[in-house]
Amino acid sequence: MDISKNTASLVAGLLTLSVTGFSQTPDSIPGAVKDSADVRQRVVAYAADKFTITRPFNIEFSHSAPYNFSSERNGKSLPDNKVNSFSQVKVSTNINFIKRKTWFLGATIGYVYTNTDAGLTTSVGGPVTTVEGDFHYLFSSVNFTYFSTLFNKRTIYTSSILVDGSDKHFERVRGIATGTMVLKANQRTKMTAGILLSIDPSAQTPVIPIFSYEHKFNNGLVADVVLPKSAYLRKHVFTNGRVSLGAEMNRTSFYLYNIDGTSQKYEYRQLDINSGLTYEHLIAKYFVVAAKTGVRITPSGRIFRKEDSFGSPVFQTSPDPGFYFNVGVSFNPFSLIGKKK
Numbered sequence: 001m002d003i004s005k006n007t008a009s010l011v012a013g014l015l016t017l018s019v020t021g022f023s024q025t026p027d028s029i030p031g032a033v034k035d036s037a038d039v040r041q042r043v044v045a046y047a048a049d050k051f052t053i054t055r056p057f058n059i060e061f062s063h064s065a066p067y068n069f070s071s072e073r074n075g076k077s078l079p080d081n082k083v084n085s086f087s088q089v090k091v092s093t094n095i096n097f098i099k100r101k102t103w104f105l106g107a108t109i110g111y112v113y114t115n116t117d118a119g120l121t122t123s124v125g126g127p128v129t130t131v132e133g134d135f136h137y138l139f140s141s142v143n144f145t146y147f148s149t150l151f152n153k154r155t156i157y158t159s160s161i162l163v164d165g166s167d168k169h170f171e172r173v174r175g176i177a178t179g180t181m182v183l184k185a186n187q188r189t190k191m192t193a194g195i196l197l198s199i200d201p202s203a204q205t206p207v208i209p210i211f212s213y214e215h216k217f218n219n220g221l222v223a224d225v226v227l228p229k230s231a232y233l234r235k236h237v238f239t240n241g242r243v244s245l246g247a248e249m250n251r252t253s254f255y256l257y258n259i260d261g262t263s264q265k266y267e268y269r270q271l272d273i274n275s276g277l278t279y280e281h282l283i284a285k286y287f288v289v290a291a292k293t294g295v296r297i298t299p300s301g302r303i304f305r306k307e308d309s310f311g312s313p314v315f316q317t318s319p320d321p322g323f324y325f326n327v328g329v330s331f332n333p334f335s336l337i338g339k340k341k
Contacts, residue, residue: 055092055094055330055331055332056093056094056095056331056332056333057092057093057094057330057331058090058091058092058093058328058329058330058331059089059090059091059092059328059329059330060089060090060290060326060327060328060329061087061088061089061326061327061328062087062088062090062324062325062326062327063085063086063087063088063324063325063326064083064085064086064087064296064322064323064324065322065323065324066082066083066084066085066322067082067083067319067320067321067322068080068081068082068083068319068320069081069082069083069301069317069318069319069320070317070318071315071316071317071318072315072316073314073315074314081118082118083116083117083118083319084117084118085116085117086114086115086116086117087114087115087116088112088113088114088115089112089113090110090111090112090113091110091111091112092108092109092110092111093108093109093110094106094107094108094143095107102146102147102148103144103145103146103147104144104145105142105143105144105145106142106143106145107140107141107142107143108139108140108141108143109139109140110138110139110140111136111137111138111139112136112137112138112139112254113134113135113136114133114134114135114136114137114252114254115132115133115134116132116133116134116135117132118132118133135166135254136166136167136254137164137165137166137253137254137255138164138165138166138167139162139163139164139165140162140163140164141160141161141162141163142160142161143158143159143160144158144159144160145157145158146158150181151181153181153182153183154181154182154185155179155180155181155182156178156179156180156182157177157178157179157180158176158177158178158180159175159176159177159178160175160176160177161173161174161175162174162175162176164253165255166254166255166257168255168257169255169257169265171255171265171267171306172200172202172306174198174199174200175198175199175200176196176197176198176199176200177196177197177199178194178195178196178197178210179194179195180192180193180194180210181193181194187216188215188216189213189214189215189216190212190213190214190215191211191212191213191214192210192211192212193209193210193211193212194209194210194211195207195208195209195210196208196209196210201307201309202267202269202304202306202308202309202310203309203310204309204310204311208228209227210226210227210228211225211226211227212225212226212227213225220235220236221233221234221235222234222235224244224246228249229248229249230246230247230248230249231246231247231248232244232245232246232247232248232278233245233246238281240281240282240283241279241280241281241282242279242280242281243277243278243279243280244277244278244279244280245276245277245278246275247273247274247275247276247294248273248274249271249272249273249274250271250272250274251269251270251271251272252268252269252270252272252301253267253268253269253270254267254268255267255268255306256268256303259303264305264306265305265306266303266304266305266306266314267303267304267305267306268301268302268303269301269302269304269310270298270300270301270302270317271298271299271300272296272297272298273296273297273298273299274292274294274295274296274324275294275295275296275297276292276293276294276295277292277293277294278290278291278292279291279292286331286332286333287329287330287331287332288329288330288332289327289328289329290326290327290328290329290330291325291326291327292325292326292327293323293324293325293326294323294324295321295322295323295324296321296322296323296324297321298318298319299318300316300317300318301316301317301318301319302315302316302317303315303316
């Protein structure tokens, strides 16, 4: 597959981008439960604070400072280029529309808008061209959660059917299933372990172990680890605030058309490690306003044919670390920020 240098540089400049985000974690999830409805409520609260996408409503804006990137096509290095600015808006909502004592069914809908400005050159010492681009990524899913017991341990099973695409076309159907066992849950320590199965031909690793650990120290600090997603050290401040120091992993993904003069569809995807400082503040009991800043590290960004996987790229980039900031607000009725422990 041959992509011209001009197209490759243009795509690289527009696409070496990252989604920055923020997450929140409750400080307690009681270990003893009385019935399945209570289990469900507590697990929903735990998940809603662990993963941004599960909140009833979330909107955030992020911006990255200028950064350089290197790229290669078919193993051949191309001239270094620069992204002058990157801005992104992400909106998502999640609704559970059927609730029972041991299970519930819901849906998630989201949209990501990306705007970029890049300075590109196709040859060493050549002229620099400024290129701007806009990308639209839409996604939705139907989610099923079931609560049970395995080996006398509370276990939560989930399954999701996801669809995504762009403003031009519907593109892909995928599936995700998880099984998570609560190993320990008391007022000081919470620990879970499980497996995530991705039913997606484009996934490099279809089976991923998942693990979470949260521990309260006597000085008020909270260690919060959710692998492979994030690791934070948190501290409640003021009456309704919390500050966190650590890192989390996020994914950028959207589709590309007509980049080589054919009808071939491509997907751009990258994983980002966003490390830094987060401040969250609870307003009117249910609204959480958050701000985050720090350094983003992107091991690699890749373009691959839609029918291939992330491990078979036709083009890849290696962005330099760069600074970013993120601000957002979410409606989160499960948040425990500001509540007495």
